[in-house]
Amino acid sequence: MRPSTSSSSRTCSATACPPRRATHRRRTTAPRFPHITVYDQIEAQHKLVTEEFGIEKIQLVTGWSMGAGQTFQWAVSHPEMVERIAPFCGSPRTSAHNKVFLEGVKAALTADAVFNGGWYDENKWPTTGLRALARVYAGWGFSQAFYWEKEYEKLGYTSLEDFLIGFWEGFFLDGRDPNNLLAMLWTWQNGDVGLTPGFGGDTEAALGSIRATTLDMPAEKDLYFPPEDEAWAVSHIPGAELRVIPGIWGHFAGGGSSPEDTAFIDTGIRELLAKPGGLA
Numbered sequence: 592m593r594p595s596t597s598s599s600s601r602t603c604s605a606t607a608c609p610p611r612r613a614t615h616r617r618r619t620t621a622p623r624f625p626h627i628t629v630y631d632q633i634e635a636q637h638k639l640v641t642e643e644f645g646i647e648k649i650q651l652v653t654g655w656s657m658g659a660g661q662t663f664q665w666a667v668s669h670p671e672m673v674e675r676i677a678p679f680c681g682s683p684r685t686s687a688h689n690k691v692f693l694e695g696v697k698a699a700l701t702a703d704a705v706f707n708g709g710w711y712d713e714n715k716w717p718t719t720g721l722r723a724l725a726r727v728y729a730g731w732g733f734s735q736a737f738y739w740e741k742e743y744e745k746l747g748y749t750s751l752e753d754f755l756i757g758f759w760e761g762f763f764l765d766g767r768d769p770n771n772l773l774a775m776l777w778t779w780q781n782g783d784v785g786l787t788p789g790f791g792g793d794t795e796a797a798l799g800s801i802r803a804t805t806l807d808m809p810a811e812k813d814l815y816f817p818p819e820d821e822a823w824a825v826s827h828i829p830g831a832e833l834r835v836i837p838g839i840w841g842h843f844a845g846g847g848s849s850p851e852d853t854a855f856i857d858t859g860i861r862e863l864l865a866k867p868g869g870l871a
Contacts, residue, residue: 622709622710626778632778633664634668648672650675652666652673659845660683663682663798664784666801674868680836682782682821683784683794696728700717703719731815731842733839733842735812784798795827803869807828809821810838814842821833
């Protein structure tokens with residue numbers, strides 16, 4: 592099982608990249624969408640896995656970014672089911688610094704007058720706010736060294752501006768409902784396995800309850816989830832291993848676009864699967 596938040600992107604011009612919109616969105620209820628926690632997400636997945644598919648044991652849960660947060664949550668919520676976990680470029684608890692970044696993202700989107708507190712028109716989305724959000728993200732998703740070395744040219748972009756428009760603006764102007772983005776942002780900001788029922792907010796105790804054989808793979812220059820944060824998490828998980836993904840791709844080391852980083856992650860997962868599971 593590999594929960595993830597991976598998304599496709601498309602090339603846009605500086606002036607035209609209209610979002611593809613869902614045709615049945617209920618505008619009258621969108622801003623009132625309930626808050627969903629990572630715990631809620633895993634309970635829904637657990638219901639699907641057990642009741643629909645009849646699965647009693649999971650050999651491996653892995654995921655990138657928010658998917659990594661779900662990976663940790665699986666091991667805390669259902670320790671009796673999960674043999675191994677391999678979270679990469681993510682964390683079991685969203686740090687204060689990460690929350691500050693997300694506040695900037697949220698402010699960029701909601702400052703667009705068209706956003707209108709979430710009550711934007713079905714046929715007129717806050718694209719100015721989405722473009723601003725994308726440019727805030729651009730300074731965080733990849734490392735300083737990634738930009739210094741102009742690694743974006745390896746992705747086919749001819750200039751920094753081309754990358755900002757084609758990759759980053761295209762990333763967020765691909766049909767994502769702004770209210771849905773904010774709902775996911777809230778989930779990210781409030782990620783913490785310590786909030787799992789029974790732990791009373793004690794993240795260290797929650798991590799200590801994990802029985803799964805654990806390989807945590809942060810990226811060396813990830814600005815969201817730095818290795819230092821994951822070293823702290825691993826120190827509270829019995830028998831866990833920390834293996835840092837080297838290189839300059841930052842958070843997007845886990846995104847599948849860097850062959851070297853992908854190979855590093857794949858090797859880690861293969862080696863983890865060769866080890867006994869935590870329930871053995």
